[in-house]
Amino acid sequence: MKTVEEIKSVIEAAIPGAAVEIVPNPSPSGQHSLRLAPSHAVEVAQFLRDDAELALDFLSNLTGIDWPDKEITEKVKVTRTVTKTVDGAAQQVEETAEEPRKHIQPGCLEAVYHLFSIAKKHGPVILRMRTVNRTDQVELPSLTPIWRSAEFQEREVFDLYGIVFTGHPDLRRLLMWEGFKDHPMRRDYVDPDDYEYEPTPHDAVLARAAAHKAATEGAAQEGTGAAQ
Amino acid sequence: MVEEGLKIELGKQGVFVTTIEELYNWGRRNSIWPMQFGLACCAIEMIATTMARYDLARFGAEVFRPSPRQADLMIISGTVTKKMAPQVVRLYNQMAEPRYVIAMGACAISGGPFKQGYNVLKGIDRYIPVDVHIPGCPPRPEALLQAFITLQKKIDGQPLTGEGRPRHLDSEAQGEFPVPEPGEHDLEPSSNKGVWTVPVVIR
Numbered sequence: 001m002k003t004v005e006e007i008k009s010v011i012e013a014a015i016p017g018a019a020v021e022i023v024p025n026p027s028p029s030g031q032h033s034l035r036l037a038p039s040h041a042v043e044v045a046q047f048l049r050d051d052a053e054l055a056l057d058f059l060s061n062l063t064g065i066d067w068p069d070k071e072i073t074e075k076v077k078v079t080r081t082v083t084k085t086v087d088g089a090a091q092q093v094e095e096t097a098e099e100p101r102k103h104i105q106p107g108c109l110e111a112v113y114h115l116f117s118i119a120k121k122h123g124p125v126i127l128r129m130r131t132v133n134r135t136d137q138v139e140l141p142s143l144t145p146i147w148r149s150a151e152f153q154e155r156e157v158f159d160l161y162g163i164v165f166t167g168h169p170d171l172r173r174l175l176m177w178e179g180f181k182d183h184p185m186r187r188d189y190v191d192p193d194d195y196e197y198e199p200t201p202h203d204a205v206l207a208r209a210a211a212h213k214a215a216t217e218g219a220a221q222e223g224t225g226a227a228q
Numbered sequence: 229m230v231e232e233g234l235k236i237e238l239g240k241q242g243v244f245v246t247t248i249e250e251l252y253n254w255g256r257r258n259s260i261w262p263m264q265f266g267l268a269c270c271a272i273e274m275i276a277t278t279m280a281r282y283d284l285a286r287f288g289a290e291v292f293r294p295s296p297r298q299a300d301l302m303i304i305s306g307t308v309t310k311k312m313a314p315q316v317v318r319l320y321n322q323m324a325e326p327r328y329v330i331a332m333g334a335c336a337i338s339g340g341p342f343k344q345g346y347n348v349l350k351g352i353d354r355y356i357p358v359d360v361h362i363p364g365c366p367p368r369p370e371a372l373l374q375a376f377i378t379l380q381k382k383i384d385g386q387p388l389t390g391e392g393r394p395r396h397l398d399s400e401a402q403g404e405f406p407v408p409e410p411g412e413h414d415l416e417p418s419s420n421k422g423v424w425t426v427p428v429v430i431r
Contacts, residue, residue, distance in 0.1 A: 176346075180412065184346035196426045197426050
């Protein structure tokens with residue numbers, strides 16, 4: 001099978017303007033993936049399926065990734081003027097110091113597609129697509145028109161991560177019910193506070209159970225206080 | 229009342245002496261028809277229990293009814309997801325009295341290994357009264373048979389009048405249980421009042 005570099009050049013030759021980026025995988029498996037620009041993703045997918053040599057006719061797996069906003073701390077060298085007492089007299093001295101700077105790398109949501117070819121017996125080719133952010137611009141083009149097996153898995157990713165697949169024939173929640181508001185697989189999901197009975201709490205559950213106990217006992221004491 | 233020894237002695241002579249209560253409970257306990265209804269992997273063990281090797285028919289309970297109207301026993305065999313819980317409560321409401329519930333397996337009694345998951349109910353006893361809980365993941369068919377025998381003993385011990393009589397003879401007993409509504413973040417309410425109280429944890 002072609003390497004990812006070859007696939008990238010084939011795609012870029014066939015579809016002008018398709019911005020394909022190689023995401024290297026440093027692990028021993030070395031399964032490098034291709035990040036597609038959402039604007040050209042459907043065309044690229046169509047090409048990968050219909051190309052005689054690649055013939056990626058089978059979508060094996062589709063999953064989502066949540067990349068939360070990440071705070072990055074860097075050390076920056078700063079020069080500043082400091083008043084110092086040198087030999088008994090105050091002097092203006094220039095000093096370089098390392099200062100931590102924080103900036104926030106904005107998060108996004110990512111969909112990952114694993115493709116194989118049944119006709120050519122090769123694979124996987126891994127495609128990735130990223131949304132602009134994880135709050136309001138969460139649309140990605142649906143690849144269900146290209147690979148029919150994406151239908152339920154895209155619904156699942158929509159349900160659990162909140163990626164909206166435009167062009168999907170039937171985008172409804174799959175595992176959770178209609179009217180459910182959260183996306184449980186996101187890193188910042190907080191599950192409902194039903195920690196009233198935890199016989200064997202440990203770690204995070206212990207903390208939640210203790211918080212629940214404190215909150216309910218506080219409420220109960222306030223209630224009895226008001227009654228008296 | 230006839231003494232136990234005299235009863236046996238009369239039985240040897242071919243005279244059978246009983247009470248209405250005994251006869252009534254004997255009939256009830258030997259014809260518990262479960263509902264044909266499985267939720268997860270525990271259902272496979274439940275099916276195995278009905279088959280020839282373990283043979284639930286020995287207890288008069290082999291007739292799995294596909295309709296809640298004809299069933300006496302609901303075996304909650306497996307994980308109850310929050311999406312499924314309203315349907316389980318609705319099915320229980322549709323069953324006619326006398327009705328019993330066996331919560332089978334770790335998931336049905338507490339949520340089991342999925343307890344802290346976002347989509348699993350932490351035990352069906354939050355919404356409907358459960359007669360017998362069986363731990364195990366999944367419980368072996370013998371455990372389900374044990375639960376059956378426990379339920380039969382419970383039925384046998386029920387008087388027909390007064391305190392502790394079965395629910396269908398008690399006009400005050402609660403017949404219908406509120407079906408939880410799927411809310412924006414969780415099922416509402418998270419448990420039915422009066423059915424489930426927070427157990428006291430003793431450490």
